[in-house]
Amino acid sequence: MQIVETVAEVREQVKVWRAEGLTVGLVPTMGYLHEGHKSLIDRAVAENDRVVVSVFVNPMQFGPSEDLESYPRDMDRDAALCEKAGASLIFHPDPSEMYHEDFSSFVDMNTLTGGLCGKTRPIHFRGVCTVVAKLFNIVTPDRAYFGQKDAQQLAVIRHMVSDLSFGIEIVGCPIIREEDGLAKSSRNTYLSEQERQAALVLSRSLALGKQALEAGEKDAAKVRSVILDNLEKEPLAKVDYVEVVDWNTLEPVSQVEDSVLVAIAVYIGKTRLIDNFIWERSTK
Ligand code: AMP
Numbered sequence: 001m002q003i004v005e006t007v008a009e010v011r012e013q014v015k016v017w018r019a020e021g022l023t024v025g026l027v028p029t030m031g032y033l034h035e036g037h038k039s040l041i042d043r044a045v046a047e048n049d050r051v052v053v054s055v056f057v058n059p060m061q062f063g064p065s066e067d068l069e070s071y072p073r074d075m076d077r078d079a080a081l082c083e084k085a086g087a088s089l090i091f092h093p094d095p096s097e098m099y100h101e102d103f104s105s106f107v108d109m110n111t112l113t114g115g116l117c118g119k120t121r122p123i124h125f126r127g128v129c130t131v132v133a134k135l136f137n138i139v140t141p142d143r144a145y146f147g148q149k150d151a152q153q154l155a156v157i158r159h160m161v162s163d164l165s166f167g168i169e170i171v172g173c174p175i176i177r178e179e180d181g182l183a184k185s186s187r188n189t190y191l192s193e194q195e196r197q198a199a200l201v202l203s204r205s206l207a208l209g210k211q212a213l214e215a216g217e218k219d220a221a222k223v224r225s226v227i228l229d230n231l232e233k234e235p236l237a238k239v240d241y242v243e244v245v246d247w248n249t250l251e252p253v254s255q256v257e258d259s260v261l262v263a264i265a266v267y268i269g270k271t272r273l274i275d276n277f278i279w280e281r282s283t284k
Pocket of ligand 1: 028029030031037039040146147149173174175176184186
């Protein structure tokens with residue numbers, strides 16, 4: 001497995017693979033890899049001849065008061081995980097390689113990005129779309145892998161690929177959880193022991209919302225309040241949002257009819273955690 005830091009090196013390697021008629025999968029990450037990332041890499045390895053994992057903490061998707069500086073990094077551990085999983089190449093650029101001094105072009109989306117995480121993180125998806133578009137242009141993969149953990153991001157990337165005709169298959173992968181239900185996240189390392197325990201309130205509250213839907217509840221406001229009421233019982237939790245939205249448009253629904261995304265963002269202490277589930281018509 002190679003680790004390269006420049007766009008030119010990625011391009012050179014992909015050119016060689018293409019000349020051999022090989023398919024290429026891409027797994028974009030910010031590093032500090034865990035089982036969630038590994039599930040994406042495993043799937044990519046199973047479905048493509050060669051797999052590129054990008055490890056890049058993208059400054060453009062962090063707001064001024066967010067955790068860009070403190071975001072955890074461990075390249076040696078990431079490299080070992082990627083190699084073991086069967087990736088062929090890690091692209092680990094410096095921010096200056098991705099954004100030259102005179103960088104001034106952005107991918108901005110008018111729909112899908114205003115609600116949910118876009119409300120508290122107004123510049124986030126512009127940063128995500130711009131970096132992912134760049135990665136797509138650099139790697140030119142056949143398929144790219146994204147986790148449902150970041151459900152809004154998955155929907156936004158699918159939309160961008162359609163809008164801008166990237167011709168890349170976007171593969172959504174299920175949320176990988178700790179044994180006790182907490183969705184795996186690089187940011188879980190910020191949690192103290194007490195906060196780690198309190199963080200279970202996210203998956204448990206969502207489970208109550210799911211139960212209500214399974215029992216036939218169709219009123220989105222009621223589903224929201226079941227979740228919200230349980231979240232508010234946890235003293236260390238401060239709710240950012242609880243939303244029931246159409247899975248295609250990400251617009252809030254009042255009645256649960258078609259596929260919906262039930263998504264939450266909650267601060268546990270200073271750490272902002274997200275979790276969700278998708279409720280499909282076929283699962284009703
Ligand atoms: P990140 O490094 O947090 O930017 O995540 C890189 C990719 O891994 C994104 O597509 C995430 O949705 C995905 N991912 C992160 N955590 C999980 C998880 N617990 N389960 C599945 N995918 C995940």
